[in-house]
Amino acid sequence: MSAPDRSRAWNQEACRRAERLARSARWRRGKEVACGDMVSLLESVLEPGDRVCLEGNNQKQADFLAASLAACSPQRVHDLHLVQSVLALPEHMELFEKGIARRLDFSFSGPQSHRLARLVQARAIEIGAIHTYLELFGRYFIDLTPQVCLIAAQAADAAGNLYLGPNTEDTPVIVEATAFKSGLVIAQVNERCDTLPRVDVPADWVDCFVVAPSPNHIEPLFTRDPAHITEIQVLMAMMALKGIYAEYGVERLNHGIGFDTAAIELLLPTYGEQLGLKGRVARHWALNPHPTLIPAIEAGFVERVHSFGSEVGMEAYVAARPDVFFTGPDGSLRSNRAFCQTAGLYACDLFIGSTLQMDLEGNSSTATLGRITGFGGAPNMGSDARGRRHASPPWLKAGRERSGSDRFIRGQKLVVQMVETWQEPHHPTFVERLDAWQLQQDMDMALPPIMIYGDDVSHVVTEEGIANLLLCRTPEERAQAIRGVAGYTPVGRARDRRLVENLRDRGIIRRPEDLGIDVRDATRDLLAARSIKDLVRASGGLYQPPKQFRNW
Amino acid sequence: MESFDLELPARAPGAAPGTAALYGVVSSGNLEVLVEAGPSPDRCRFHVETSAHGFTDVWQAVLADFAASHRVGGLSFSIHDAGATPAVVSLRLAQAVQSLEAP
Numbered sequence: 001m002s003a004p005d006r007s008r009a010w011n012q013e014a015c016r017r018a019e020r021l022a023r024s025a026r027w028r029r030g031k032e033v034a035c036g037d038m039v040s041l042l043e044s045v046l047e048p049g050d051r052v053c054l055e056g057n058n059q060k061q062a063d064f065l066a067a068s069l070a071a072c073s074p075q076r077v078h079d080l081h082l083v084q085s086v087l088a089l090p091e092h093m094e095l096f097e098k099g100i101a102r103r104l105d106f107s108f109s110g111p112q113s114h115r116l117a118r119l120v121q122a123r124a125i126e127i128g129a130i131h132t133y134l135e136l137f138g139r140y141f142i143d144l145t146p147q148v149c150l151i152a153a154q155a156a157d158a159a160g161n162l163y164l165g166p167n168t169e170d171t172p173v174i175v176e177a178t179a180f181k182s183g184l185v186i187a188q189v190n191e192r193c194d195t196l197p198r199v200d201v202p203a204d205w206v207d208c209f210v211v212a213p214s215p216n217h218i219e220p221l222f223t224r225d226p227a228h229i230t231e232i233q234v235l236m237a238m239m240a241l242k243g244i245y246a247e248y249g250v251e252r253l254n255h256g257i258g259f260d261t262a263a264i265e266l267l268l269p270t271y272g273e274q275l276g277l278k279g280r281v282a283r284h285w286a287l288n289p290h291p292t293l294i295p296a297i298e299a300g301f302v303e304r305v306h307s308f309g310s311e312v313g314m315e316a317y318v319a320a321r322p323d324v325f326f327t328g329p330d331g332s333l334r335s336n337r338a339f340c341q342t343a344g345l346y347a348c349d350l351f352i353g354s355t356l357q358m359d360l361e362g363n364s365s366t367a368t369l370g371r372i373t374g375f376g377g378a379p380n381m382g383s384d385a386r387g388r389r390h391a392s393p394p395w396l397k398a399g400r401e402r403s404g405s406d407r408f409i410r411g412q413k414l415v416v417q418m419v420e421t422w423q424e425p426h427h428p429t430f431v432e433r434l435d436a437w438q439l440q441q442d443m444d445m446a447l448p449p450i451m452i453y454g455d456d457v458s459h460v461v462t463e464e465g466i467a468n469l470l471l472c473r474t475p476e477e478r479a480q481a482i483r484g485v486a487g488y489t490p491v492g493r494a495r496d497r498r499l500v501e502n503l504r505d506r507g508i509i510r511r512p513e514d515l516g517i518d519v520r521d522a523t524r525d526l527l528a529a530r531s532i533k534d535l536v537r538a539s540g541g542l543y544q545p546p547k548q549f550r551n552w
Numbered sequence: 553m554e555s556f557d558l559e560l561p562a563r564a565p566g567a568a569p570g571t572a573a574l575y576g577v578v579s580s581g582n583l584e585v586l587v588e589a590g591p592s593p594d595r596c597r598f599h600v601e602t603s604a605h606g607f608t609d610v611w612q613a614v615l616a617d618f619a620a621s622h623r624v625g626g627l628s629f630s631i632h633d634a635g636a637t638p639a640v641v642s643l644r645l646a647q648a649v650q651s652l653e654a655p
Contacts, residue, residue, distance in 0.1 A: 230581075232639045422637045425604045463639035488610045488638040519643055520650050 013182035020045040020184055021207065031160040031203070032192075033210040038068040041208065043076045045184055046148060051081045052101075053146040053174050056088050057133075057337065058108065058221050058376065059309040060167040064188045064212035065150035066091040074099045081105070083144045085133060085170055085337075086376075087112045088219075096125045105144055106374060107131050113371035120372065120443055130372070130449065132379045134341045137170075140177035149178040149185055152216040153209075155196055156189040160203035163196040166310035166318065166333035167218060171201070173338040179205035190215040197330035220312040220546050222288045224262040226529045232463050235512065235522035236418055237263035240352065241272055243466045243515050244416060244459060245281040248394035252284040254344040254381045256353025260418045262292040264352070269299035269528040277301075286344040286381075289314040289325065289333070291545070295528035295538045297324055306343055307335040308377070313549075317542035337377075344381040349394040351381045352416040352461075355451060356423060357434050360479040360491065362454030362469055364417055365436040372443060375451060382452040384413040398458055401470040412470065415452065418461040421487030428489035429462075430482065454478075460485055464492075465511040472508060484509045555601040556608055558615055562596040562625035567652045575648035583633040583641060585648045590628035602633035614638045618645050627652075 009015070027033060027041035046052070054069060055062040069077075070091040080101040087093065087109040095101040096119055105128040109116045119125040131139070140146065151174055154165030164171050179185050187201075187209040241264060244250065255261040268282055278301055285305045287293065291314060296302050305325050310318070310333050318325045318333045328334045344351070355364035366373055388395075388411070395411030402412050419429045436448035460467045462485045472478040477499075484500035486492030503509045512519050529535045532549045572588045590597050598615050618624070622645075629645065636644070 230640075231643060232637070235643075420637065420639060422639075425607070425635055425637075488613055493610075493613060520647055522643070 017182040017184065020047075024208070028208055031206060031208050033208050035064075035210060035213055038065070038210050039071045042069055043072050046072070046077045046080070048077070048079045049081065050147045051083050051144060053084050053140070053149040053178065054082060054092070055084065055149065055151040055170060055174055056092070057085045057169050057309065058088070058110065059218050060152050060169055061089060061217045062150050062152040062188050063089060063091070063217045064210070064214075065152075065186065069100065069150065070094045070098070072100060078102075083136070083140070083146055085136060086110070087116060093119065102126060103128060105129055105131065105136065105139070107133050107136050108374040108376040110373055113373045116372045117370055117443065130374045132375050133170075133337060133377045134345065134380050137173045137338050140173065145181045145183065146174070146178045147183050149174050149183060151175065151185065151187045153187045153189045153201065155191045155193045156187065156206075156209045156211075157193055157196050157203075160206040160209055161196055161199045162187055162189065162201035162206060162209070163193070163198060164200040166315055166335060168200065168335045169309040169337050172336055175201055175205055184208070188212040188216060197332065198328045200334075218312055220549070222257050222290050222311045223313070223545065223549055224257070224259055224290070224292055225532050225549060226262070226266055226292060226527055226534065227531045229259050229263050229266070229524065229527060231522050231524060232420055233260050233263040234267070234524060234526055235463055235517070235519055236260055236420070236461050237267045238271055238517050238522060238526075239466055239512060239515060240264055240416065240418060240461050241267060241277065241281075242275060242517060243510055244350070244414065244461070245272075246275055246277055248350070248397055248414060250281050250350045250394050250414065252348045252392070253282060253350040253352070254286045254348050255290070256351075256378070258354040260354050261352055262290070263527070265290060265292040265296055266527040266529055268296040268301045270526050272301065273299065286340050286348055288335075289318050291532070291535045291543055292529070294535050294543060297321065298538055299528070306340050307333065308337045308340040309335045312546045313544045316544060317539045320542050341377050341380050344377070345383070345385050346388055348381075348413070349392055350414040350416065352418055353378060353382060354419055355417055356429070357431050357436075358417060358419065358429060358460070358482070359431055359434050359454070360482050361475070362417075362457040362460065362478065362482060363434060363450050364452045364454075364457070365434045365449060366451050367434070367436040367439045367449045369435055369438060369442070372439075375449070378451050382415050383456045384415065388413075398470055401468070404473065412458065413456075414458045415456045416459045416461060417452065417457055421462050421464065421485075421489050421492060428491065430486035430489045430491040432491060462487060465509055465514070468508050468510075471506065477503065477508070481508055553601060553603060554605050554608070555599070556611070558598040558600070558612060559595055560598075560616060560619045562594055562619055562627075564623040565593045565625035566596075566623045566627045566649065573648065573652055575651055576644045578632050578634050581635055581637070581640065583631055583636040583644055585644055586630040587648050587652060588628045588630070590626050593626040596624040596626070597628040599628075599630045600633065601631065602635075604633070604635050610638060614641050618642060622646065622649050624649065
């Protein structure tokens with residue numbers, strides 16, 4: 001055994017951090033930076049090749065810091081490695097077009113998916129990997145720790161303590177990884193306060209802050225106008241409630257963001273009440289404060305909601321329902337994407353959401369040609385956590401169904417895909433081969449971008465019925481079960497009618513009439529709210545919808 | 553616009569409409585269906601005008617399933633479609649027949 005090398009310095013990261021801070025001293029007074037000095041400050045602290053997390057998820061965006069970074073001189077700041085959840089702003093793409101950034105590890109790129117695909121094909125960007133949120137957060141602590149993070153907060157005090165407001169989102173996990181590995185934490189805030197409503201990030205984890213010229217952007221991504229919910233969606237929601245929620249006694253769950261699941265939320269106080277489900281299903285949620293959940297909360301269905309982020313306009317309503325939501329001593333929502341994703345993965349018994357395409361193995365994908373959209377959180381919500389050990393009645397029932405015997409060693413999460421058989425006239429949802437395979441070739445990816453793996457899917461709900469994939473015993477049965485609810489799509493019409501009738505006899509496929517549902521009862525009258533205005537009314541005027549959702 | 557006619561054997565006679573009955577509206581993704589008395593009690597007739605091109609075989613499959621599962625003998629259906637999905641077509645037709653039975 002050799003003696004430790006006494007000549008080696010073990011605090012090189014801390015020394016580099018001190019050098020960066022020293023270089024930035026002239027651009028800040030204490031921790032506060034003037035708006036006009038932010039570009040110079042970034043040029044002084046950043047070094048070529050730095051790993052940078054530019055905060056932005058599908059809701060809040062550190063947009064002023066993004067614009068400041070994009071305005072840096074590519075001679076001084078270049079070849080950065082961005083490690084961030086979402087590419088949403090045009091400035092994010094500009095960073096790569098200008099050479100300020102070169103490499104990217106991310107989760108989701110919804111609004112910039114076309115531009116990202118073009119950059120990849122032009123070889124103007126190196127993509128490390130596309131992650132789920134939890135994977136990327138995990139890698140912040142292993143091999144993708146940011147050297148500098150640029151974050152968004154609601155307010156700062158003179159010392160640099162930060163208040164994050166209801167949209168906490170990714171900030172805690174980003175700051176934790178950066179601040180405790182000798183990185184620099186730089187925040188944009190909407191306002192400076194003498195006293196903060198509460199401290200979400202203590203000042204000694206924060207190096208600089210700037211009061212941005214305008215409040216950071218927040219996208220109302222989770223607002224679904226009930227006026228756009230169709231009778232077919234009502235029908236599918238009735239089937240899901242009666243055939244899955246009631247059948248398995250699903251108390252802990254997560255919903256996707258589509259109109260299909262918004263319909264379920266709005267049917268709880270009406271159809272759910274008729275079925276006697278209050279107190280038996282949908283009590284505990286991992287969910288953003290969806291406006292369409294208001295009627296179910298008011299009706300006493302919903303006991304608890306933990307949220308990834310907030311939703312624009314729901315602030316006053318949430319603050320007035322602290323028994324339901326997680327709130328701070330100041331009364332406002334405390335969200336947290338990393339914890340809520342963990343809750344969705346390990347503490348929920350059901351995920352239900354939509355997709356754009358599904359194949360005969362039940363694999364589903366939202367990838368379409370010419371776009372790289374990434375994953376976000378859906379693969380974690382929509383997967384069976386193999387690390388789960390605690391039992392619950394729905395988890396056990398699903399595990400028993402999958403095993404086909406009473407001797408089984410693990411339960412199973414209910415992962416439900418709820419889709420209409422056609423997206424639009426020339427786009428059937430059910431396909432023999434996912435576009436994801438073509439995209440893999442076009443973009444030279446290691447794997448096709450599958451959102452939810454077929455072997456995690458327990459049920460498929462369409463307007464034609466429910467297919468319970470847990471009860472299928474062979475790949476052929478599984479394929480016929482999917483064909484059997486695929487309606488008049490080419491995949492559906494290629495079914496073996498005899499086999500499908502056999503699956504129906506065994507309860508693997510259930511039609512509305514098998515569930516005691518008359519399709520003609522599926523009308524919009526069943527929705528507890530039929531417009532945004534109805535939601536405002538249900539909230540007692542507390543919900544304040546953003547402008548684009550007000551049509552009165 | 554594409555249009556076609558289809559005549560199918562019908563399982564059982566439907567409730568005779570006293571006058572023509574109209575159901576649904578022509579709006580995007582929706583359709584309007586007019587139900588009238590047809591010529592023969594053991595047949596039902598369909599006339600379809602649709603904005604979606606190239607779906608005649610899907611229409612025929614949807615209408616055949618509908619005729620096989622409802623009492624539609626002696627009825628004639630005129631459909632103006634604005635891109636309704638097969639699910640909406642089936643639902644509207646079922647609602648139209650129901651509205652005849654229980655006006």
